[in-house]
Amino acid sequence: MKKYDNTEFYNIISPIIQNSDFLKLKNIKHHGITRYDHSMRVAYFTYFVTKGLGLRYKEATEAAMLHDFFTDEVVEDNGVGRLRKHPNYAVMNAKKYFSLSDMQEDIIRCHMFPVTFTPPRYLEGWIVDLVDDFAALYEKSLSTKKELSAATTFLFLLVLQYIKMR
Numbered sequence: 225m226k227k228y229d230n231t232e233f234y235n236i237i238s239p240i241i242q243n244s245d246f247l248k249l250k251n252i253k254h255h256g257i258t259r260y261d262h263s264m265r266v267a268y269f270t271y272f273v274t275k276g277l278g279l280r281y282k283e284a285t286e287a288a289m290l291h292d293f294f295t296d297e298v299v300e301d302n303g304v305g306r307l308r309k310h311p312n313y314a315v316m317n318a319k320k321y322f323s324l325s326d327m328q329e330d331i332i333r334c335h336m337f338p339v340t341f342t343p344p345r346y347l348e349g350w351i352v353d354l355v356d357d358f359a360a361l362y363e364k365s366l367s368t369k370k371e372l373s374a375a376t377t378f379l380f381l382l383v384l385q386y387i388k389m390r
């Protein structure tokens with residue numbers, strides 16, 4: 225069963241999720257999940273919000289799916305460099321395989337505003353920027369919960385061991 229069960233959504237992103245380079249994102253960690261799953265979440269919510277608002281939702285959904293299309297280009301960069309540069313790598317990779325409209329290129333390039341300094345030129349771009357932020361917060365909170373629960377289990381086992389030893 226599909227996680228995001230919407231036929232139109234799948235039809236829009238289908239050429240992207242059949243691209244072998246894009247599928248590499250399934251093996252890359254991103255906010256405690258995979259970059260592929262993060263991109264899927266951002267694209268799915270972008271689809272609903274932009275469609276609901278009567279915007280160019282197909283273009284916006286494709287751009288949202290491609291917004292973090294980078295693999296090992298940023299390995300050399302430190303934290304802030306990585307945050308600032310990865311949108312450009314995503315545009316570069318997306319253009320290798322897909323023809324991007326002006327709006328789609330702008331959405332991908334500006335999705336890290338205000339970390340990158342240029343604001344999106346289109347409302348669709350502001351929506352992807354916001355949806356990405358909310359998705360990142362949600363995903364980070366989930367992985368923090370997992371870490372907390374693992375730490376609690378570890379502490380519990382330690383206490384148990386201590387009690388046994390007495």
Ligand SMILES: [Fe+2]
Nearest residue numbers: 291292310336
């Ligand atoms: Fe990003």
Ligand SMILES: [Fe+2]
Nearest residue numbers: 262291292356
């Ligand atoms: Fe992202």
